[in-house]
Amino acid sequence: MSVKVVDTVAADQQGASNTGWHLHYAQMSAGQFKGRLIEAELGGVQVYEEHMNTRIEQYYKAPGDALVFSFDMADAALYLLDASTQNLWITPENYREIAVVVPTGQLRALNLHRTFEDLLLTPLKSSHGAVFMGWLSAMLGRIAATADENAETSALLAEQLADDCLFVLEQSAQAQQSSTIHRVRKHRRIVQQVFDRVSAYPTEQFSAVELAETAGASFQQLRLAFAECVGMPPTVWLRMRRLNLARQALLAAGPGDTTVAEVAMSYSFWHLGRFAQAYRELFLECPGETLGRVR
Structure with a gap:
């Protein structure tokens, strides 16, 4: 297990801090930028939480050979990303996001894009998602504070996170209308x-x-x-x-x-x-x- 906590004072510095992503960040509202990234690697699964005080233009390409479960904590929405995903959007002020990056092998999926393409970059909401992101944030904060997870515990937690994310996705997708x-x-x-x-x-x-x-x-x-x-x-x-x-x-x-x-x-x-x-x-x-x- 590895953990890092990074405090930043510029948008481009924030964008460069996230491991495994191709990111472009630009400041889009007035103020002195302040950001924080908490990132943990648990048995091959990456978990990170990001805070930024100003509005930020994000243009990104998700990591390869993985599925990303990204939770917008203000809107309580789940966004699904894979290696084919490139996206531009503007965050709100005081934005918080928490995400789980699960490697393809741990999902036992042969073709991620084909399996999930109908749900990529679509806001998915459910009561399960709101509860899960709160638990995930608390868990990541505890790990960052103590860093006391051993390798065996990390592997078990990684497996649990993958299963939980797929469960939340299933519950959220059921409520999503095809027109949206x-x-x-x-x-x-x-x-x-x-x-x-x-x-x-x-x-x-x-x-x-x-x-x-x-x-x-x-x-x-x-x-x-x-x-x-x-x-x-x-x-x-x-x-x-x-x-x-x-x-x-x-x-x-x-x-x-x-x-x-x-x-x-x-x-x-x-x-x-x-x-x-x-x-x-x-x-x-x-x-x-x-x-x-x-x-």
């Missing part, structure tokens, strides 16, 4: 197509019409997809994303390498006063302070 599954899947496809386009052209400013055309969707479909999957309008999301990229460029610059104006304009912020105001509102400091910080 199809709607969520359609909206996630729209968001994914938009993300792929803006990722290919990170310095560009796109209009809502251009984003809708990129996804082959109507303006209304684009708006509804982002409302459900991201939690903010697409143009607001894009502006926040470019502010985060500008911050990364300012932090990476060496003395005399660039100016605030050059960085702002490279990310399509043509009005420097508005850029500085938006930057200060999001990160609680002026862009010049970020650029001048001693590395």
